[in-house]
Amino acid sequence: xxxxxxxxxxxxxxxxxxxxxxxxxxxxxxxxxxxxxxxxxxxxxxxxxxxxxxxxxxxxxxxxxxxxxxxxxxx
Amino acid sequence: xxxxxxxxxxxxxxxxxxxxxxxxxxxxxxxxxxxxxxxxxxxxxxxxxxxxxxxxxxxxxxxxxxxxxxxxxxxxxxxxxxxxxxxxxxxxxxxxxxxxxxxxxxxxxxxxxxxxxxxxxxxxxxxxxxxxxxxxxxxxxxxxxxxxxxxxxxxxxxxxxxxxxxxxxxxxxxxxxxxxxxxxxxxxxxxxxxxxxxxxxxxxxxxxxxxxxxxxxxxxxxxxxxxxxxxxxxxxxxxxxxxxxxxxxxxxxxxxxxxxxxxxxxxxxxxxxxxxxxxxxxxxxxxxxxxxxxxxxxxxxxxxxxxxxxxxxxxxxxxxxxxxxxxxxxxxxxxxxxxxxxxxxxxxxxxxxxxxxxxxxxxxxxxxxxxxxxxxxxxxxxxxxxxxxxxxxxxxxxxxxxxxxxxxxxxxxxxxxxxxxxxxxxxxxxxxxxxxx
Amino acid sequence: xxxxxxxxxxxxxxxxxxxxxxxxxxxxxxxxxxxxxxxxxxxxxxxxxxxxxxxxxxxxxxxxxxxxxxxxxxxxxxxxxxxxxxxxxxxxxxxxxxxxxxxxxxxxxxxxxxxxxxxxxxxxxxxxxxxxxxxxxxxxxxxxxxxxxxxxxxxxxxxxxxxxxxxxxxxxxxxxxxxxxxxxxxxxxxxxxxxxxxxxxxxxxxxxxxxxxxxxxxxxxxxxxxxxxxxxxxxxxxxxxxxxxxxxxxxxxxxxxxxxxxxxxxxxxxxxxxxxxxxxxxxxxxxxxxxxxxxxxxxxxxxxxxxxxxxxxxxxxxxxxxxxxxxxxxxxxxxxxxxxxxxxxxxxxxxxxxxxxxxxxxxxxxxxxxxxxxxxxxxxxxxxxxx
Numbered sequence: 079x080x081x082x083x084x085x086x087x088x089x090x091x092x093x094x095x096x097x098x099x100x101x102x103x104x105x106x107x108x109x110x111x112x113x114x115x116x117x118x119x120x121x122x123x124x125x126x127x128x129x130x131x132x133x134x135x136x137x138x139x140x141x142x143x144x145x146x147x148x149x150x151x152x153x
Numbered sequence: 154x155x156x157x158x159x160x161x162x163x164x165x166x167x168x169x170x171x172x173x174x175x176x177x178x179x180x181x182x183x184x185x186x187x188x189x190x191x192x193x194x195x196x197x198x199x200x201x202x203x204x205x206x207x208x209x210x211x212x213x214x215x216x217x218x219x220x221x222x223x224x225x226x227x228x229x230x231x232x233x234x235x236x237x238x239x240x241x242x243x244x245x246x247x248x249x250x251x252x253x254x255x256x257x258x259x260x261x262x263x264x265x266x267x268x269x270x271x272x273x274x275x276x277x278x279x280x281x282x283x284x285x286x287x288x289x290x291x292x293x294x295x296x297x298x299x300x301x302x303x304x305x306x307x308x309x310x311x312x313x314x315x316x317x318x319x320x321x322x323x324x325x326x327x328x329x330x331x332x333x334x335x336x337x338x339x340x341x342x343x344x345x346x347x348x349x350x351x352x353x354x355x356x357x358x359x360x361x362x363x364x365x366x367x368x369x370x371x372x373x374x375x376x377x378x379x380x381x382x383x384x385x386x387x388x389x390x391x392x393x394x395x396x397x398x399x400x401x402x403x404x405x406x407x408x409x410x411x412x413x414x415x416x417x418x419x420x421x422x423x424x425x426x427x428x429x430x431x432x433x434x435x436x437x438x439x440x441x442x443x444x445x446x447x448x449x450x451x452x453x454x455x456x457x458x459x460x461x462x463x464x465x466x467x468x469x470x471x472x473x474x475x476x477x478x479x480x481x482x483x484x485x486x487x488x489x490x491x492x493x494x495x496x497x498x499x500x501x502x503x504x505x506x507x508x509x510x511x512x513x514x515x516x517x518x519x520x521x522x523x524x525x526x527x528x529x530x531x532x533x534x535x536x537x538x539x540x541x542x543x544x545x546x547x548x549x550x551x552x553x554x555x556x557x558x559x560x561x562x563x564x565x566x567x568x569x570x571x572x573x574x575x576x577x578x579x580x581x582x583x584x585x586x587x588x589x590x
Numbered sequence: 591x592x593x594x595x596x597x598x599x600x601x602x603x604x605x606x607x608x609x610x611x612x613x614x615x616x617x618x619x620x621x622x623x624x625x626x627x628x629x630x631x632x633x634x635x636x637x638x639x640x641x642x643x644x645x646x647x648x649x650x651x652x653x654x655x656x657x658x659x660x661x662x663x664x665x666x667x668x669x670x671x672x673x674x675x676x677x678x679x680x681x682x683x684x685x686x687x688x689x690x691x692x693x694x695x696x697x698x699x700x701x702x703x704x705x706x707x708x709x710x711x712x713x714x715x716x717x718x719x720x721x722x723x724x725x726x727x728x729x730x731x732x733x734x735x736x737x738x739x740x741x742x743x744x745x746x747x748x749x750x751x752x753x754x755x756x757x758x759x760x761x762x763x764x765x766x767x768x769x770x771x772x773x774x775x776x777x778x779x780x781x782x783x784x785x786x787x788x789x790x791x792x793x794x795x796x797x798x799x800x801x802x803x804x805x806x807x808x809x810x811x812x813x814x815x816x817x818x819x820x821x822x823x824x825x826x827x828x829x830x831x832x833x834x835x836x837x838x839x840x841x842x843x844x845x846x847x848x849x850x851x852x853x854x855x856x857x858x859x860x861x862x863x864x865x866x867x868x869x870x871x872x873x874x875x876x877x878x879x880x881x882x883x884x885x886x887x888x889x890x891x892x893x894x895x896x897x898x899x900x901x902x903x904x905x906x907x908x909x910x911x912x913x914x915x916x917x918x919x920x921x922x923x924x925x926x927x928x929x930x931x932x933x934x935x936x937x938x939x940x941x942x943x944x945x946x947x948x949x950x951x952x953x954x955x956x957x958x959x960x961x962x963x964x965x966x967x968x969x970x971x972x973x974x975x976x977x
Contacts (some may be wrong), residue, residue, distance in 0.1 A: 117362040131230035132222040138321030138361035161901040166715025168757030173660040175713035178665035210738035211900035214866035227603040256613035265672035281665040288784035307596035337631040355610035375881035383788035392852035417636040418726030420656030421766035468633035489822040533712040
């Protein structure tokens with residue numbers, strides 16, 4: 079049984095066609111978990127530098143650090 | 154000699170109102186002269202380039218900014234808005250020009266020392282331009298480069314004991330009116346409640362896990378100076394339960410002209426002698442006041458606390474002594490389904506440290522909204538989609554007539570199965586005994 | 591320029607890191623007279639426009655001088671504010687929700703010195719740095735958003751129109767001659783960062799063209815599913831487009847569903863929507879947030895489109911002035927703009943203010959539209975009804 083963090087990373091590296099995800103997308107990986115527990119898993123991954131936030135200004139998404147087509151434009 | 158010619162913007166230097174163009178020019182000149190020998194960490198001429206790009210926008214009638222997804226500093230999901238200029242070669246000083254939001258102190262009181270400390274950091278590490286304040290309430294630092302973000306955060310936390318504000322799908326920096334600090338109308342300590350909740354919910358503010366943004370605003374009284382009913386998802390508005398206090402001697406003093414009505418709010422025009430019946434009693438929306446020539450009376454049971462008599466005679470008529478707040482939920486701007494104001498959820502709550510009763514309401518709402526809210530759906534839209542009844546259910550609040558302006562005018566009532574005797578099932582056999590097929 | 595480190599170590603971002611501390615405590619910033627009398631104020635007066643006098647139950651008095659400010663301000667300007675605060679106010683000051691600055695003093699002598707000092711300070715271009723006003727039955731400072739200064743989806747500028755309107759409204763800022771306060775707000779697009787939908791006069795930027803779709807580069811710089819999910823109305827669909835004989839992935843926008851919110855541009859830089867000819871301003875009036883006398887109200891659209899006319903937006907400023915002047919003349923004491931319009935009827939409002947009523951002023955958006963139509967034979971005859 080992979081750890082919760084591994085499950086998140088697995089989901090992110092899977093074939094989704096996207097590099098950024100809403101918080102609610104991660105809640106679907108753990109249907110039995112409370113949102114606050116899911117948030118803890120994501121926060122740990124952020125603090126380890128594996129995930130990063132992406133913001134539209136009004137909403138925020140999570141993605142693998144450095145992933146995404148826009149990233150290249152911004153550096 | 155200005156770096157860019159700005160003939161259009163120059164026309165905004167005339168006229169009496171403070172000119173932001175003159176101010177930006179002043180900052181451009183200051184940075185060029187650099188009298189304090191600051192080793193500017195981002196391009197010295199960024200104020201000039203901001204004027205240049207703004208002039209171009211005035212010419213094109215189109216913005217020249219692009220959004221960037223950068224959100225803040227390591228571990229935070231908000232507090233910085235990424236901005237890139239779409240003419241970086243013409244205006245290299247503002248090619249990367251991110252906004253940093255700082256948490257403002259409740260009530261927006263400052264000391265010169267503190268503000269100077271923030272300004273010194275921003276002079277060194279940013280554009281030298283700010284918004285005091287942003288629409289939500291933050292101190293907005295306007296324009297810096299990506300490498301400076303962590304440095305600014307380190308400096309403001311270590312030197313100024315100040316944190317970033319919110320952005321994105323999180324709790325936004327809460328804001329309040331000045332409340333009891335300098336206003337006799339305030340029904341609770343807006344500053345303390347605002348500050349306490351801001352600190353208690355730091356995780357929600359910095360690490361987004363909501364479907365969309367969520368704003369708290371705290372108004373001390375129904376006058377609503379911080380506009381919480383229009384501008385916040387969770388609006389706390391001061392109110393009172395006990396009788397309005399009347400000082401009859403001072404009422405007479407208003408009638409005699411010793412006090413000016415509204416404290417002098419209408420003194421610029423000759424509206425004639427103050428007429429307490431016409432201006433106060435007859436304007437009372439509930440008609441619960443009377444004046445017999447000597448004594449002002451209020452039928453408090455019928456008062457809706459609109460503030461008009463108190464605003465008009467602040468020295469003589471005062472809020473009741475048993476104070477608290479009303480909680481309203483769900484204001485938002487027009488997109489998607491039209492603008493909303495907050496709707497009354499908790500008619501009266503006592504506002505006392507440690508504010509557990511208020512926090513319970515907040516957390517029940519968050520749990521529900523995080524579970525049920527769609528991506529990018531404000532809680533006001535979730536309420537509309539899933540019904541006010543559902544909101545009452547998740548907050549354990551009983552329905553009462555105060556929740557509505559009027560009862561529903563359609564009878565399409567969705568009864569729950571358990572509310573109907575015998576549930577939704579019919580006894581078909583018994584029915585057919587009474588009715589032929 | 592030599593890089594000056596704050597002490598932050600990029601290799602170890604969590605080292606010596608301080609987080610989650612929130613704002614500084616307000617307690618640290620109160621002027622002594624405020625701290626002492628908090629929660630024990632007796633009453634207030636407006637001594638003259640822009641000058642408030644609060645009297646404590648203790649007998650203490652604090653005079654507050656309110657000055658207008660452009661919310662966009664420089665470090666140099668803020669340092670000057672600090673200097674004034676130190677010279678006159680023991681180093682204390684505050685800002686208001688409506689972008690004013692407030693200086694507080696305890697004696698009339700200090701007040702006079704402060705007022706004289708403030709009046710003497712002007713920007714090089716000639717405008718006042720610290721105009722005193724914004725109290726009582728006045729036009730107070732405008733609450734507004736970023737506009738062309740810093741936003742990526744504005745349909746109009748913010749600081750520019752605000753300066754132009756406030757120049758025109760200046761006498762009303764510095765006096766108390768109106769029937770009630772008039773709160774003006776500006777949002778540079780419908781996303782309304784400032785939520786200005788309950789203002790006496792709301793100035794709102796609108797786009798009128800759906801975004802451009804740059805098919806030739808969209809798939810290279812954007813993630814199609816993100817652009818699609820960004821759209822609140824579901825107007826964006828995936829599409830295959832042929833460019834130079836090659837099929838590329840892109841999107842198609844259903845123009846009739848687009849609300850011009852710019853969310854797709856936020857997610858995808860290949861979908862810009864700004865348009866010099868398409869963008870402009872909607873004027874909304876009659877809203878309020880106060881519960882005084884009547885309940886809070888939404889602002890209503892009275893002018894469906896005003897073109898952007900930088901640098902001074904003459905059509906906009908003329909219309910705002912027209913409305914304020916007619917209101918000043920016609921409304922009763924204490925009556926807010928929206929209360930006055932409701933009392934006389936909106937048909938009369940359009941006639942008196944000499945505003946054209948067009949089909950765009952009739953709501954056609956979903957269910958709430960019906961409730962704004964007139965289910966009654968009660969109306970007033972105005973010039974709009976032809977014989």
